[in-house]
Amino acid sequence: MSKARERIEQIYQQVVRRNPGEIEFHQAVKEVIESLEPVLEKHPEYAEQKIIERICEPERQIIFRVPWQDDRGEVHINRGFRVCFNSALGPYKGGLRFHPSVYLGIVKFLGFEQIFKNAITGMPIGGAKGGADFDPKGKSDSEIMRFCQSFMIGLYQHLGEYTDVPAGDIGVGAREIGYLFGQYKRITNRYESGVITGKSPEWGGALVRREATGYGVVYFTEEMLKVRGESLEGKTCVVSGSGNVAIYAMEKLQALGAKVVACSDSNGFVYDEQGIDLQTVKNIKEVRRARISAYAQIHKRAKYFENGNIWTVPCQVALPCATQNELDERSARILVENGCIAVAEGANMPTTPGGVRVFQESGIAFGPGKAANAGGVATSALEMQQNASRDAWTFEHTERRLHEIMQNIHRDCYETAAEYGSPRNYVVGANIVGFKRVAQAMLAFGLI
Ligand code: NDP
Ligand code: 2IT
Numbered sequence: 001m002s003k004a005r006e007r008i009e010q011i012y013q014q015v016v017r018r019n020p021g022e023i024e025f026h027q028a029v030k031e032v033i034e035s036l037e038p039v040l041e042k043h044p045e046y047a048e049q050k051i052i053e054r055i056c057e058p059e060r061q062i063i064f065r066v067p068w069q070d071d072r073g074e075v076h077i078n079r080g081f082r083v084c085f086n087s088a089l090g091p092y093k094g095g096l097r098f099h100p101s102v103y104l105g106i107v108k109f110l111g112f113e114q115i116f117k118n119a120i121t122g123m124p125i126g127g128a129k130g131g132a133d134f135d136p137k138g139k140s141d142s143e144i145m146r147f148c149q150s151f152m153i154g155l156y157q158h159l160g161e162y163t164d165v166p167a168g169d170i171g172v173g174a175r176e177i178g179y180l181f182g183q184y185k186r187i188t189n190r191y192e193s194g195v196i197t198g199k200s201p202e203w204g205g206a207l208v209r210r211e212a213t214g215y216g217v218v219y220f221t222e223e224m225l226k227v228r229g230e231s232l233e234g235k236t237c238v239v240s241g242s243g244n245v246a247i248y249a250m251e252k253l254q255a256l257g258a259k260v261v262a263c264s265d266s267n268g269f270v271y272d273e274q275g276i277d278l279q280t281v282k283n284i285k286e287v288r289r290a291r292i293s294a295y296a297q298i299h300k301r302a303k304y305f306e307n308g309n310i311w312t313v314p315c316q317v318a319l320p321c322a323t324q325n326e327l328d329e330r331s332a333r334i335l336v337e338n339g340c341i342a343v344a345e346g347a348n349m350p351t352t353p354g355g356v357r358v359f360q361e362s363g364i365a366f367g368p369g370k371a372a373n374a375g376g377v378a379t380s381a382l383e384m385q386q387n388a389s390r391d392a393w394t395f396e397h398t399e400r401r402l403h404e405i406m407q408n409i410h411r412d413c414y415e416t417a418a419e420y421g422s423p424r425n426y427v428v429g430a431n432i433v434g435f436k437r438v439a440q441a442m443l444a445f446g447l448i
Contacts, residue, residue, distance in 0.1 A: 004040035007047060008033050015056050022105030024324060028112045028349060029056055031356075035431035038420045043439075049447070051439045058085045058111065063104070064154035066132055068147045071140055078147070079103075080154050082130035083111040084164055088441035090124035091162050093377060095169030095198075097131035098147075098176070107131055109324070110169070113348055114377070116434025117370040120409055123381035128164055130155070136171045148179035156184050161194030161387070167380050168198045170323065173244055174210065194387035197380035201392070206383035208398040209376075214248025215399070216375015216406050217319055217346040217367075218256065223410035224342055224365040224426070233257040238315040240264050241322030242285050242292050245346040245373065249319050250278055262313045264322065265292040269310040272302040314338040321346030329354030336362045345369035356427065371413050371430040378405045 001009075015029050033052055040047050066078040081104060084092040094114040097106070107129050115127030134147055158164060168177055177198045185191055199205030208215070218232070225231055235258045239246050242263045250260045260276045262269050265285075270276070270292055277299060284294045296304035311318065311331035318340050320327045324347065327335075332355035335343065343359055344367035345351060351359070351366075359366040379402055386392055393401075417429030 002037065002041070004037045004047070007040065008037060008052070011052050011056065014053070018057075019105070019108065022108055024109035024349070025105045025112060027353065028109040031349075031353065031427070032112070032116060032431045032435070035428045036435060039432055039435060045443060046439050049443060051442055054442065055086060055115065055435075055438065056112075058083050058108065059087060060084045061104075062130075062155070062158055066134070066147065066150050066154055068143070068150045070143055078132045078134045080130070080132045080151050081107040082128065082155055082158060082164070082166075083107045084128045084158075085111040085126070086115040086438060087126035088438050088445065089119055090126050091160075092128035092164035093118055093125035093167075093380065094128040094130070095167045095377075096172045096176075096180075097129070097169040098134045098136050098171035099131070100133055100135040102131045102133045106324070110348055113370050115438060116431060117374045118377055119434040119437040120371055120412070120430055121374050121378040121381065121405060122408065122412075123378055125165075125377065125381050125384075128166075129169070130166060131169065131172075134171075136176075141175075144176065145179045148176050149183045152180050152183040153187065156187050159184065159195050161192055161384070165194065165380075165384065166196050167377070168244070170243070172198075174198065174200050174205075177205075194384050197383040199383070204387060206379060206386055206398060207393065207395040208402060209379045209383055210244065211248040211251070211399075212379035212402055213245045213346060213373050213376030214250070214321070215252045216378070216402060217245070217249050217321070217344050217372050218252035219375065219403055219406035220367050220372040220410055221317060221319070221342055221344040221365075222256065223407055224344065224367055227414065227424075228341075228365060230341065231256075232317065235259070235316045236261055236314070237317040237319065238262045238310060238313050239319045239321055239346075240269070240310050240326060240350070241320075241347065242281055243322070245376070246319075246321035247278070247282060247285065249321055249346050250276060250281070253317075253319075254278065258317065261315065262310055263292065264310045266322070267291055268293060268304055268306040269308050269313075270295045270302050270304050271313055272299060274301060309334075311335050316341050318343045319346050320350035322350065323347055324349045325352050327351045327355050329358055331355065332358035336364060340364060343367070344372040346373050348373065360425065360427070365424075366426060368427045368430050370434060371409050371426055374409055375402050375406050378402065
């Protein structure tokens, strides 16, 4: 075993010891640092200055109580988190997730991923993530509002446009961002637009932010296909999830001539041979906040599979856009056997390590989340730019910027993978691009 390899193994063991039980965090760390062996060999200064060890330890972690009352007056207590991982490249930046599965290990895995993702965008943003173990399902608007207000009371003193800038993630969309921003404004007596992103364009938000993650994943997929002399035109696609990322990934896929035949939520998936009718999905999910099963009631030709595995649907392009570890080794094999040629991760870490191995061994194009879904946070950084200059760009201009950013991300990951001896391996390319940018800044700042 090389010295670098040995060191990486020791760092991983230390992370496991220091963060017991946080399995998603361990998984995310392992995936990144395993790519860094050739980087440590080329840059002994990173090892001397313990850059990897420092990156694996969050700069600060905030855990707070979130008490709130439901519509019947019953009191509930949730736990709020904000893990601020790294601010070498800019203020902490990353979304908030409201989901019952949220605990420190999930927030840390997301925050850790966010460091590298944000660096890959080339924008001046550090990495963070937050959220709460709150379940928004079935809650009324006023319950959501009271929860968001209480959450912000716990967090506001740690935020700021130059300090930490949250945004949305699972369970946090435009409605929640509105309540969170309103409460921040009220408590601090400041109209500080740049303190949160994903705002409505009517009051300081950027056009295209809503669409950005989904559109970005499709742009990244398009670039991966281009390298292989392929395009999205006429391809059959499957997109998991039916939330913010999935909906706008489907929209861009359709605009580029692909056919999306299935999407899902946590209860099951729908299959529509004629192609998913996106207006129906938007109406079910964005307006009615209902279940995807309603799709099959509206379109009789479609089939709904309760608890079904969406990856059994044959397709050429698969975009997992729901949640972590939703695509395992078995499903990966099924996709490859069914003729899938490209997978790009709209969600964060949706593919298990075994699944990633299958894709890489089969030689299909595989775009890891920290590169493929970086369009969302990149457009958040464009929102911060507009807020800082009190400007509002057009949809066309902002989308052009997003498109360029995704093309640059693809090129950087592709070239870096080749430079470090793993041609076409976007996992290695993305990890090294992100890590080196953060490491260089950390070296420049001295031991902090
Ligand atoms: P939404 O809350 O809008 O949608 C989430 C979707 O995933 C829903 O369809 C939801 O189904 C499904 N889902 C969530 N949890 C599970 C689960 N445990 N099992 C099965 N399905 C599940 O979130 P987003 O679309 O914003 O986020 C989706 C993914 O994309 C996440 O991994 C997020 O971290 C990542 N991401 C989001 C970005 C953004 O800008 N929003 C940027 C980059 C990455 P149900 O409604 O039944 O819960
Ligand atoms: O995972 C992510 O990149 C996000 N949820 C978006 C973060 C952001 O700050 O826009």
